[in-house]
Amino acid sequence: MGNSAFLVGGVLPYLAAVVFVVGVVYRLLTWRRVPQPASMTLYPTQGASWGALVKEALFFPSLFRGDKTLWIFAWSFHVALALAFIGHLRVATGVIDRGLAAVGLGAAGMAMLSAVAGGFAGVVLIATVLLLLGRRMLVARVREISKTPDFLALLLLVAVITTGDLMRFGASHVDLAATRAWAASLLTLSPAVSLPPTFLLHLFFAQLLVLYIAFSKLMHFGGFFFTFSLIKGSQP
């Protein structure tokens, strides 16, 4: 295997994992450590329940109330992202396949499910991320508030999704047996990287994105739970 392939598939995964975990934990602990001297109630002031938290996390009702167009873009994007995330577990492990087989899904059915769900997510992701990018570039008001970090996050996503879609819809479909062998080799700390270039490119961008999370606004996935309980919940 080439040196660059080994760097992307055999070294960077460890680095990305460490930076991600340490970075995110550090950010979360910082938020946890800082005291909250007052109760910061905001309507509804009775204090939000766990149900409301789950609802907010799954359906973004606050955004829905405020900006329906943005809600469609943002919500579809996040749902497709979640779908893609679940699908990607199959790249590393056969657990999902075995589970699906246990409930009677054959290889053909599985391929069909993968093509439909994965294809759907792949199309929605690239469409919504381009819409979000277009919104930042074309709507004057939003362009005014957008800074380099906002574009950087979106451009990284475009790169990750485009290379992913190339494998999904292009000629070089991914060989799950090969990727699972690679994932297993990573786990045993003896990385063996024998993967096609498109996959490595996709992996490269994905890892850049993962590295970037802890240092960026992408931390909103963690901050959300804090702000929600602080602002919409009732007690400090």
Add this chain to the structure above:
Amino acid sequence: MAAQRKPDQPEFYERSTLERVEYAPPPGAWLRNPVTFHAGEFLHPAKPKNLEALGLPSAHAWSPLDEDWQLPEGWQKIVLDGLRERLEGSRTLRLMMDTCVRCGACAEKCPFFIGSGDPKNMPVLRAELLRSIYRKYFTTSGRILGELAGARELTPQVIKEWFKYFFQCTECRRCAVFCPYGIDTAEFTMLGRDLLLRLGISANWVMEPVANCYRTGNHLGIQPQGIKDSLEFLADELEEVTGIRVEVPINRQGAEILFVTPSGDLMADPGTYTAMGYLALFHELGLDYTFSTYASEGGNFGLFASPELMKRLNAKIYAEARRLGVKWILGGECGHMWRVVHQYMDTMNGPADFLEVPTSPITGTRFEHARGTKMIHIAEFTADLIAHGRLKLDPARNAGVIATFHDSCNPARAMGLLEEPRAVLREVCRNFHEMAADTIRERTLCCGGGAGLGADENMEVRLRAGMGRGKAVAQVRDAHGVNTLVTICAIDRATLTTVCDYWAPGVRVAGLHELVGNALVMKGGKPRTHNLRQEPIGGEA
């Protein structure tokens, strides 16, 4: 005539000019566009004597129109030390620095942006004015990448920008309701003002009330004799209308309830009519209560200056409650007072263990939600009386009133006081029409003059920020003949009068308890022919 009008008068401004808002941002990035000031859009600087009265540093004379604001020696360190102190002391602040994704959902929710189109009035950019400094000095990426990471140097230009835009925000928190993360621009505005104050930079319309309240117990600086005179005068007026002489207890030791209301209620129309409503209600209930000349201010302009000043002023209420030996505290119709009480009082000066959980002596209702602060809002108190059928009311006495209700930002969004005032209003007035749904309740629009912005010299800003509210009022005026805007906030009573005169002429502003006082059937006295404003009943407005 027009030549004689000045920028501090509403008549100076053409409606059509204010209505023509340019929402397209000016060319150039906001980070680099210089900040400018023109008459009508900024508040007068705090007078040094007011800062000195409070023992605050760097009191000095300056003007927003000056090139050099005479910032004190080492001003950058003062600001950054202050920022560090706040970041380490407030989790919400820290989160709000880090979590925003700049989606822009807040932009057209801000009354100041709606009315001005100035991009820095978008809540997200108002916050970025501070975040850019936070990134530069407190984050690794900002230190290294600078402007690429949305960071910038702290320059005198930044200070000018802060003064301009943190005094073009009423901390109304409408943006926060729509933010997917609940990011609350009021937090940034409060932080920005707090940091500016450390440099001796603030608005006189904020600092004079704070200094007054610190010295005399109320924002207007009324001495104890003045309070007594005002209350006696209101009792005289009430007697004219009702034929009943009510007693006005002041500084009475051993009373059950300490009543604290904004001092504006005692001094200026239309607040005075609301105060007469209180006097009538308490007399009719035979309430064992007292006013205080020491805690003679329900409002707390310290909230608009810094946490320390807010705490100092708020402490007076508890100190007086302890001195007089009351059981609990009843608060008058006020807005931001309830942000202080509901969000800060309990952990700032409380819990007030020496007091008892507020319990209505009339209905026996225990207001458990106030078990920390021991203080409830009069709208809750009166709504409870009505729910128990303990008030005899004759809404026909408000027959000429066609009302709409303005939810004041703080009671609505910080406290959730949405139903109680409406429940009271429906019982005292037969004609009540709500404004458009996205302008009331938790989505209520701004009066444009809260948080220390209710001066005259910034009239353009007030009229612009009040445009949304004013037009919603004009809509119900045209559709239903609404002639009275009812509200439960003293600042609203003052600022919305200006807003309505300008945007919805023919609609006047009244406190809820003014209408309660009108409708309240009292034992004895004479048949009512006139309302509390001494106008013939049915012939209002």
